[in-house]
Amino acid sequence: MIKAVGKPLEEIIDMVKDFQRVLVVACDGCVTVCEAGGLKEAKVLSAALRLYYNQAGQQAQVDDTTLTRQCEPEYLAQLSDRMDGYDAVVSMACGCGVQFMAENYDKKIIFPGVDTCFLGVNEERGIFTERCQACGRCILADTGGICPIARCSKRMLNGPDTPCGWELIYNRLKTLGQLDRFEKPVEPKDWTTSRDGGPRKIVREDLRV
Amino acid sequence: MSAETPSKLQKMIQSGNFAVTSEVGPPRSADGHEIEHKGHLIKNHVDAINVTDNQTSVCRLCSLASVIRLKLMGLEPVLQMTTRDRNRIALQSDVLGAASFGINNILCLTGDHQIFGDHPKAVNVFDLDSIQLAATVRMMRDEGKLLGGWEFEVRPQMFIGAAVNPFAGPNVEMRVARMAKKVAAGVQFVQTQCIYNMEKFKLFMKMTVDRGLHEKVAVLAGITPMKNVGMARYMAKRVPGMDVPDDIVKRIGGVPKEKQSEEGINLAIEQIEEIKGIEGIKGFHVMAIEWEQMVPPIVERSGLYPRPQLAE
Numbered sequence: 001m002i003k004a005v006g007k008p009l010e011e012i013i014d015m016v017k018d019f020q021r022v023l024v025v026a027c028d029g030c031v032t033v034c035e036a037g038g039l040k041e042a043k044v045l046s047a048a049l050r051l052y053y054n055q056a057g058q059q060a061q062v063d064d065t066t067l068t069r070q071c072e073p074e075y076l077a078q079l080s081d082r083m084d085g086y087d088a089v090v091s092m093a094c095g096c097g098v099q100f101m102a103e104n105y106d107k108k109i110i111f112p113g114v115d116t117c118f119l120g121v122n123e124e125r126g127i128f129t130e131r132c133q134a135c136g137r138c139i140l141a142d143t144g145g146i147c148p149i150a151r152c153s154k155r156m157l158n159g160p161d162t163p164c165g166w167e168l169i170y171n172r173l174k175t176l177g178q179l180d181r182f183e184k185p186v187e188p189k190d191w192t193t194s195r196d197g198g199p200r201k202i203v204r205e206d207l208r209v
Numbered sequence: 210m211s212a213e214t215p216s217k218l219q220k221m222i223q224s225g226n227f228a229v230t231s232e233v234g235p236p237r238s239a240d241g242h243e244i245e246h247k248g249h250l251i252k253n254h255v256d257a258i259n260v261t262d263n264q265t266s267v268c269r270l271c272s273l274a275s276v277i278r279l280k281l282m283g284l285e286p287v288l289q290m291t292t293r294d295r296n297r298i299a300l301q302s303d304v305l306g307a308a309s310f311g312i313n314n315i316l317c318l319t320g321d322h323q324i325f326g327d328h329p330k331a332v333n334v335f336d337l338d339s340i341q342l343a344a345t346v347r348m349m350r351d352e353g354k355l356l357g358g359w360e361f362e363v364r365p366q367m368f369i370g371a372a373v374n375p376f377a378g379p380n381v382e383m384r385v386a387r388m389a390k391k392v393a394a395g396v397q398f399v400q401t402q403c404i405y406n407m408e409k410f411k412l413f414m415k416m417t418v419d420r421g422l423h424e425k426v427a428v429l430a431g432i433t434p435m436k437n438v439g440m441a442r443y444m445a446k447r448v449p450g451m452d453v454p455d456d457i458v459k460r461i462g463g464v465p466k467e468k469q470s471e472e473g474i475n476l477a478i479e480q481i482e483e484i485k486g487i488e489g490i491k492g493f494h495v496m497a498i499e500w501e502q503m504v505p506p507i508v509e510r511s512g513l514y515p516r517p518q519l520a521e
Contacts, residue, residue, distance in 0.1 A: 153322050156338040167379050183386055185394040188341045188356055
């Protein structure tokens with residue numbers, strides 16, 4: 001899922017140093033899995049910030065907590081009773097969570113605690129690699145289950161170039177006996193479902209109440 | 210090769226003579242005279258002149274302006290276009306602009322990744338890839354239509370080319386399959402990566418002929434003379450997709466420094482002579498990188514000069 005890395009401590013200190021009451025909010029979702037913005041990381045960050053204020057001779061209150069997810073208003077609402085007690089919030093969620101926190105608490109100063117990187121997998125412990133660019137129209141059926149948009153540096157739909165995912169695609173299609181797919185030119189892609197169409201939105205009528 | 214165009218390169222290929230193309234790299238400045246100078250150096254020895262499009266992702270005077278300049282000198286340019294820096298609107302717009310000046314040859318490329326060039330922080334576009342660009346130019350030429358559906362009367366008369374690299378991974382079979390895909394998209398001629406590994410190139414051509422692809426696309430063999438052993442080592446080790454066998458490096462390095470460039474020229478001429486005998490070869494693309502003045506002696510000593518004069 002979403003992969004992120006923690007921001008450098010100095011960068012976060014620079015954001016919060018003028019505030020005395022700071023809440024660090026972890027997210028139990030993706031950023032916990034990649035160990036960038038879960039409760040464990042939030043506790044480490046809040047301890048480091050307390051140490052900073054202490055050494056700087058400043059009176060400050062730094063607390064930490066976590067939410068099941070920060071991309072849903074129901075979970076964000078769980079903070080509503082506590083928010084008045086803080087001047088600033090460091091959200092350890094992905095960029096979606098940080099923004100949704102800011103939207104739901106529009107009078108509060110919200111800072112990001114992580115750098116959100118990509119949609120990826122835990123290839124092995126401590127190695128996260130990108131698999132999907134969320135282009136909005138999946139073509140994995142044609143490419144042997146390997147994405148040329150996310151895994152070719154030139155996002156070529158008619159690869160290969162080296163080094164890129166097209167070598168993987170070619171080998172896999174060969175294994176699957178589907179090389180005919182390789183030689184068939186692919187039409188220009190409709191990028192409107194990707195970044196190029198503007199900020200994206202999914203409406204699932206079946207889930208709406 | 211299907212569609213007939215006014216391209217002199219296409220006519221030369223169809224005449225049964227070996228075609229000869231070369232290329233000039235535009236300057237990293239606004240000095241248009243450099244293009245003219247390089248064009249003059251080679252104009253009598255080639256049938257068409259490629260102009261590179263910000264090759265290796267290094268920003269240069271644009272290929273479109275350069276080919277217009279060559280055209281106005283009465284030469285036959287090949288417009289190289291990469292899809293790295295422009296989306297489908299800009300690409301089609303440039304094709305129309307080039308055609309409006311009577312440019313009749315285009316080489317469709319995806320382009321090197323910008324990370325290798327002088328602006329590694331730049332965004333890349335890759336709205337289309339080289340194959341989609343070729344198919345787009347074919348549609349513009351044969352159907353008078355843009356990707357957006359707009360239909361127009363005055364069509365770009367482009368002879369459509371692409372690059373092929375027989376030496377890149379993972380194997381020759383896949384490189385032939387990729388060329389077949391380019392042909393299916395409308396590519397009529399290809400210029401190959403610089404050939405040093407002759408055995409692999411022969412295998413590539415054999416597989417090309419076995420599939421009958423040589424009857425659908427004109428293969429122009431890429432020849433680049435080595436200036437010295439430093440260049441040979443650099444090409445062998447540092448240039449992705451280049452296959453320079455050890456014996457080539459040893460041969461260039463085996464003569465005194467002042468004789469190395471001559472040895473490089475000799476090697477290029479021997480390569481051309483050998484490649485002439487390979488079935489399916491329709492000509493040569495002689496790329497003398499920042500060494501354009503060597504194109505005439507190579508062409509002359511390879512028996513490819515004088516260039517045949519075809520009726521207009």
